[in-house]
Amino acid sequence: MSFSFKDLDLKAMSVEDLEHLALNLRERIIDVVSKNGGHLSSNLGVVELSIGMHYVFDAKKDPFIFDVSHQSYPHKLLSGKEDIFHTLRQFNGLSGYTKPNEGDYFVAGHSSTSISLAVGACKAIALKNEDRIPIALIGDGALSAGMAYEALNELGDSKFPCVIILNDNEMSISKPIGAISKYLSQAMATQFYQRFKKRVVKMLDVLPEGATYMAKRFEESFKLITPGLFFEELGLEYIGPIDGHNLSEVISALKQAKAMQKPCVIHAQTIKGKGYALAEGKHAKWHGVGAFDVDSGESLKKSDVKKSATEIFSNTLFDLAQKYENIVGVTAAMPSGTGLEKLIETYPNRFWDVAIAEQHAVTSMAAMAKEGFKPFIAIYSTFLQRAYDQVIHDCAIMNLNVVFAMDRAGIVGEDGETHQGVFDVSFLAPLPNLTLLAPRDEAMMQEIMEYAYFHEGPIAFRYPRGSFILDDEFHPCKIEFAKAQWLVKNGSKVAFLGYGQGVGKAWQVLEKLQNDGKNVNLIDLIFAKPLDETLLKELAKISQIWFVFSENAKIGGVGSLLQNFVQTNDLNIKIISFEYQDKFIEHGKTSEVEKSLELDVQSLLNKVKTYF
Structure with missing residues (x-):
């Protein structure tokens, strides 16, 4: 059975149909990620959990909060993004993370924020007296960050209705570290525990007082070997572990958690990369991938001969x-x-x-x-x-x-x-x-x-992602504290001052200028703090126009540091910074993003030429 993900009425579908839907979601994710790159195994591992969330809750009303949002692709497809899903991670296309301007509840790209967001949403919902429940999907690796526990601590005390799905796949990006992860992964599969707990509750209702006390103590002792102990001691209800790929179990657990009207943790055990055999299990390389061949799993990116x-x-x-x-x-x-x-x-x-x-x-x-x-x-x-x-x-x-x-x-x-x-x-x-x-x-x-x-x-x-622009065009100098290096020296009124990878970009522009018969001085600052004041004062006697090349925000960046130096020393220098303007930079191939910011080599060359 083939599905269009758009306008699906999940609540009217049978479990069998939902299982076919899960297969289709995985096929679509694998197809697009194999072409565009992206987060693969984390998304394949949460397909059933995502279907369950949309089946039991209302994504248009209830806050769906994805921790890091490495695992948000199924949600994107289920919430009306099918027509643009092929643009995933492309410039001017669909983001690989959650973004409110794409219809998501909150932005996410860093780990362990989801439970705090859920607590804030709970408070707002209570103040507005609305019938909504936040659902946070968080991985076991994200529970290694302290912020998650700060939020759990308050949530257990406040008792706001909230559902936290703990996606336990024994993996974050690489193997998760720490006692919490080990505790979760080594815990017994507690279908037995859940049945036992229900029976104890029934016993407590009918047994005489002395026997009730003993049964209660026995249940508390039993919890010491279950993963629910930690969460229940914090004041949260606990369900699980459940099979995170069994749709019946997932839906049943979510319905139960929703009905509680309390903070509840659903512990779901999943397989990262589920449905794509090459990516299943503990393979960190399948977390974030470039374009690849689906049949072989081999990367389609040409290997870069330069070291990163x-x-x-x-x-x-x-x-x-x-x-x-x-x-x-x-x-x-x-x-x-x-x-x-x-x-x-x-x-x-x-x-x-x-x-x-x-x-x-x-x-x-x-x-x-x-x-x-x-x-x-x-x-x-x-x-x-x-x-x-x-x-x-x-x-x-x-x-x-x-x-x-x-x-x-x-x-x-x-x-x-x-x-x-x-x-x-x-x-x-x-x-x-x-x-x-x-x-x-x-x-x-x-x-x-x-x-x-x-x-x-x-x-x-x-240092940058990927390779340096420069190879060995210039001899390295021995590093001395607060000493820059003069790479190209002549009598030009124009100087290029580069920092880090910016030196390579400055050199690319300089070479094109030289082809047009124009010369500039080139300085590798090496140090942004402290600056080489002696060299800069010498440069100021020769060049009165300084172009700054640095891959940092313009406000507070290298240009700002140089401007402060010029003002402090009362120098008559014009500084033009080619750093990033005061806005957050969108996703897309670096070359396309730079061109959109007019920071590609040709755009920079055109700007520089106006000063000759």
Whole structure:
């Protein structure tokens, strides 16, 4: 049976028809993701849960809240997005995450926010005296973050009607870490427990007082070996574990939870990648994929002969860890994404994955720095936002020797607004004691990482997703504190000042200008904080027009830092920054996004030419 997902009346469908619907949803998701890339295994694993949500609740009325929203594709198809689903993650197409302007309840791209959102929605619904129930779908990996427990703590006390579906697949992006995940995954399949609990309740109604006391104590003791104990002690009802791929069980559990009119956790055990054999189970590579061949599972993307910046970081840190035994490192649930996987496997006592817990990652490494170790905190630029207070309070104030290795700086492409790494310069530059720098290519990455090991105080360096633009066009310099490098020097009134990957973009524009017989000076700032004041003052005597190339937000970015320097030193310099304007950057291929922002090479060239 083939379905159109548009205008389906799920509530009128039989379980058999719903099972056919599940097959069709999986086929559609596999087809589109194999062409566009996206989050595959996480979405395949929640098809039945998504059908159950739409069957029991009303998505137009009840808040459907998806944690991270890596698992929102079935919901998109079931809520009227079938006609545009083929545009998934494409520029000006359907987002790969939830977005209110696409009809979703809330934006999501970072982990562990769903239960807090549900609590807020509960309060609003109560104040408005409305008949609505929030439903939050959260994975077991997301329960490693403290924010989820802060919300559970309040929800258990407030007793607002709310349904939390705990999607337990024993996987987040990589294998989830920590006692909570182990507790869930090792717990007994408690269909037996649910039957037992019901029988005890019936017994309590008819037994005499003494026997009732003993039966109650026996039930409480029995709960010690079940996953429901934790949630019930917090004041939440608990159902499960259920088979998250059995539609009858899913629908029955959701109906039961809805009828309770209390906060309730439904513990659903699922298989990540369900329905696509190559992706089923504990295969982190199928979480987020590029275009691939459905039959073989092979990537359709041409292999890049150039190393990625992440690979360079990983290899360099591995070499440094062998050389310096006090180097330690941490990642927050992204061992493969940050390149720390090999180090964790080789040095399990020195490198750790602490799960989705960025705040804990930073503060725990601060203590290690105090004890004489040299921590490298490998983290995406967008995720360091989650640990901002810890950077200030636990690292910068005490001037501790912590290294922040910020991956995915700049535009990251199809993941969109929640993942673009465009704010780190702006939010880190104001912090006393913190040093900021960035490599332009592989050789400079190696130099910067060696320098970072010996640097006194907290230091952060940023690098892009994918490869550096530059190869070995310029000889690397030995890194010295607050020293820039003059790469191209002539008498031009125009200078290009690049930071990190911005140096490569500046070089691309410069080469085209040279073809037109125009010359400019080229500076690699290397350090955004502190700036090389001596070199900049020398440059000001030659060039009075400075173009800034940096993949950061313009407000508080490198251009702002240079403008402050110029004003402080009363220099007559015109600064034009090619950083990002004051808006969140949409999803799409990086080249298309840059063109839309007029930050592609040709657009930049056209802007620069007007000053000659």
